[in-house]
Amino acid sequence: MKAKEWTVRIQLTEDGDDTSARAALTTDDGIEVTGAGRARRNPSDPAVPEIGDELAAARALADLAESLAVSARRDIAGSADSPAQNRSW
Numbered sequence: 001m002k003a004k005e006w007t008v009r010i011q012l013t014e015d016g017d018d019t020s021a022r023a024a025l026t027t028d029d030g031i032e033v034t035g036a037g038r039a040r041r042n043p044s045d046p047a048v049p050e051i052g053d054e055l056a057a058a059r060a061l062a063d064l065a066e067s068l069a070v071s072a073r074r075d076i077a078g079s080a081d082s083p084a085q086n087r088s089w
Contacts, residue, residue, distance in 0.1 A: 004028050008064070010057050017041040019052035021060035025068070033071065035064025
């Protein structure tokens with residue numbers, strides 16, 4: 001059995017107290033699925049850039065996971081005789 005490897009890259013961009021993240025998953029076949037996330041530091045919170053990075057990246061990965069789940073449900077529905085059940089991931 002051949003193992004598959006999917007790669008996820010996360011790009012972080014900071015602009016003052018705002019951090020944006022873009023997560024991109026690339027399959028062996030070259031298909032790309034993306035997700036986006038943002039974080040904004042509350043002015044009353046201490047300035048710790050790593051926290052914004054972590055939060056924005058987590059949100060981008062959650063968005064990416066939802067995109068994958070939607071794609072899987074669409075593929076299941078397209079290949080089955082009956083509609084796919086909506087499952088909680």
